[in-house]
Amino acid sequence: MSLSIDEIQQLVEPARVHSSVYVDEELFQLEMERIWGRSWIYVGHESQVKNPGDYYTTSIGTYPVILIRDAKSKSLHVLHNRCGHRGAIVTQRQCGNAGVLRCPYHGWTYKTDGSIHAIPHVGGYKDTEFDKNDEEFSMKKLPRVEVYRGFVFACLSEDVEDLSDFLGEIADTIDNMCDRSPEGEVEVTGLNCHRFIHPCNWKFFLENLHDAMHPMCAHAGTSDAVRSYLSTMPEGTSPPPEAEIIDPFAGSYDFFDSMGVTGLDKGHGYMGGKKSIFSHYEMYPEYLEAMYSAYGKERTEEILSFNRHNACCYPSSTIRDGIQSIRVLRPVSVDSTIIESWTFRLKGAPEKLLQRTLRYSRLINSPGSMVGPDDLDCYYRIQESAKSKSIEWIDLQRYFGQDIKDDDKDTAPGTSDLAIRNQYKAWLNYMSREA
Amino acid sequence: MSDNNKSPDMAEIQNLLNLEARYLNSADFDKWISLYTEDGIYWMPLDSEQTDPEAHDSIFYEDRTLMEVRKRNFDHQLSPSMQYPVRSSRIISDVHLHKYETDSDTYIINSSFQAVLFYKEQTVYAGNYQHHLQVTDSGYKIKLKRVDLLNADMPLPPIMIYI
Ligand SMILES: [Fe+2]
Numbered sequence: 001m002s003l004s005i006d007e008i009q010q011l012v013e014p015a016r017v018h019s020s021v022y023v024d025e026e027l028f029q030l031e032m033e034r035i036w037g038r039s040w041i042y043v044g045h046e047s048q049v050k051n052p053g054d055y056y057t058t059s060i061g062t063y064p065v066i067l068i069r070d071a072k073s074k075s076l077h078v079l080h081n082r083c084g085h086r087g088a089i090v091t092q093r094q095c096g097n098a099g100v101l102r103c104p105y106h107g108w109t110y111k112t113d114g115s116i117h118a119i120p121h122v123g124g125y126k127d128t129e130f131d132k133n134d135e136e137f138s139m140k141k142l143p144r145v146e147v148y149r150g151f152v153f154a155c156l157s158e159d160v161e162d163l164s165d166f167l168g169e170i171a172d173t174i175d176n177m178c179d180r181s182p183e184g185e186v187e188v189t190g191l192n193c194h195r196f197i198h199p200c201n202w203k204f205f206l207e208n209l210h211d212a213m214h215p216m217c218a219h220a221g222t223s224d225a226v227r228s229y230l231s232t233m234p235e236g237t238s239p240p241p242e243a244e245i246i247d248p249f250a251g252s253y254d255f256f257d258s259m260g261v262t263g264l265d266k267g268h269g270y271m272g273g274k275k276s277i278f279s280h281y282e283m284y285p286e287y288l289e290a291m292y293s294a295y296g297k298e299r300t301e302e303i304l305s306f307n308r309h310n311a312c313c314y315p316s317s318t319i320r321d322g323i324q325s326i327r328v329l330r331p332v333s334v335d336s337t338i339i340e341s342w343t344f345r346l347k348g349a350p351e352k353l354l355q356r357t358l359r360y361s362r363l364i365n366s367p368g369s370m371v372g373p374d375d376l377d378c379y380y381r382i383q384e385s386a387k388s389k390s391i392e393w394i395d396l397q398r399y400f401g402q403d404i405k406d407d408d409k410d411t412a413p414g415t416s417d418l419a420i421r422n423q424y425k426a427w428l429n430y431m432s433r434e435a
Numbered sequence: 436m437s438d439n440n441k442s443p444d445m446a447e448i449q450n451l452l453n454l455e456a457r458y459l460n461s462a463d464f465d466k467w468i469s470l471y472t473e474d475g476i477y478w479m480p481l482d483s484e485q486t487d488p489e490a491h492d493s494i495f496y497e498d499r500t501l502m503e504v505r506k507r508n509f510d511h512q513l514s515p516s517m518q519y520p521v522r523s524s525r526i527i528s529d530v531h532l533h534k535y536e537t538d539s540d541t542y543i544i545n546s547s548f549q550a551v552l553f554y555k556e557q558t559v560y561a562g563n564y565q566h567h568l569q570v571t572d573s574g575y576k577i578k579l580k581r582v583d584l585l586n587a588d589m590p591l592p593p594i595m596i597y598i
Binding site: 094189190191192193194195196197199217218220221222224225226228229232240242338341343351354355358361362366367368370372373374376377378381 | 479500589
């Protein structure tokens with residue numbers, strides 16, 4: 001590596017960032033090591049691996065890993081998905097169930113905790129340094145795995161704070177999503193999710209989460225199409241259920257300013273709090289009833305008045321409590337990222353809520369959506385400019401110097417660039433730590 | 436149109452499927468929508484095993500309302516993603532009757548397709564169509580079109596037009 005800490009620090013100024021952070025291959029490798037290799041990364045949800053031996057393959061940064069439920073103890077492990085022998089990826093299946101994991105190259109088998117189960121023709125290792133119990137020859141366990149209310153996070157490095165300290169206030173978003181279930185639990189709606197290819201650097205996606213200056217502009221085509229269709233409907237007909245989802249995307253600058261944006265430690269952040277783009281969703285009486293009988297009126301109102309939009313759990317995911325979804329970043333290369341969108345069912349809630357969650361997912365997050373491609377295209381445009389070097393510095397100074405500081409968080413009007421500046425503060429912190 | 440409801444007029448059905456492809460190839464949404472019943476649905480599941488669109492996420496699950504919105508969004512001058520040409524071409528083969536459902540008087544027609552979409556770059560989509568057709572006064576109409584992509588569960592670029 002030739003980039004010094006000094007050189008890296010010159011790329012981020014308080015209110016602008018150098019465009020090479022989106023295109024430089026070496027920086028990307030360093031990010032995988034220093035950010036993705038040293039922070040808690042969202043791996044999956046417990047409900048994806050309900051039964052002993054259930055597994056799900058994914059990645060942390062560019063490392064293939066496997067989330068697996070121990071066939072005996074039923075506890076969860078996250079293992080490096082590579083054989084301890086010659087390093088081949090052990091399973092290429094997306095998910096499945098296995099009593100033992102078997103590498104198809106030379107037939108080494110592993111228990112569901114990653115330790116060696118058996119090796120063919122093992123006599124050949126007699127009087128060598130090979131040791132069946134040496135974890136170097138196992139499917140190595142990730143040193144840190146923790147579960148927060150069903151959400152599984154792992155870290156490639158031993159040296160990281162406890163998950164709850166890492167999450168900080170982001171834990172409130174996970175709590176709120178779960179508490180919106182009368183049973184206090186959520187589960188994935190299927191073993192599959194949207195996998196949307198974004199031909200851009202992973203950071204553009206995170207920076208757009210709290211970019212409240214773009215919806216009324218970049219999504220004007222979609223909101224205009226909805227409005228234009230509504231105008232053809234006879235007077236008095238109730239609008240289709242899609243309208244409540246698309247409407248806020250045409251919200252005014254004042255609406256988004258009043259939502260507010262909050263920057264937290266470690267690059268995390270969120271929009272809203274009391275008010276979000278989900279605040280005006282129809283309240284179904286049968287849902288309220290189920291919530292009242294589970295929590296009582298007062299607690300129910302407390303749960304439902306909590307409204308955040310796009311709680312960013314830097315660097316790997318973003319959670320929407322109000323619509324029960326999580327989007328997961330899977331960086332592929334400096335200019336390619338896969339965005340997964342998972343949806344959750346609120347256990348014990350009427351099906352209507354799940355239907356709204358799915359409607360939202362199709363309308364906003366599916367590769368077939370009308371909204372997602374407009375976001376993606378905007379990131380792609382900056383990616384191309386950065387690549388051609390036609391832009392050198394990227395500006396971040398909306399409401400700069402006017403943040404309201406309160407303990408460990410900063411807040412600002414919703415259209416501030418605060419969240420992006422806050423992400424780069426964390427980026428610098430991570431990237432300035434050598435070994 | 437065949438007198439006997441149970442034996443479909445395959446020539447007419449073949450014609451309908453070709454017409455549907457032709458309207459999408461030319462992005463003629465008005466004509467395309469008119470091929471659907473009032474409660475017609477266009478569905479592209481995330482998973483070919485999927486049977487219930489209300490219990491599982493889908494890539495598309497659109498009624499006529501959304502078809503009308505999409506028509507108005509297509510080529511919209513304020514949309515960044517619509518500044519690029521969207522061109523497409525479809526080939527359908529092996530059109531055959533899968534099943535006749537007596538209760539709903541519906542013909543279920545299976546076929547396979549290849550669709551080439553040009554959007555920034557050329558992408559080939561392929562898989563199976565399933566059309567649920569009902570006989571109306573103006574001939575066969577599509578009550579449901581299900582599109583199972585070979586790679587529905589794999590990473591996908593934006594899909595800018597119905598396949
Ligand atoms: Fe957007």
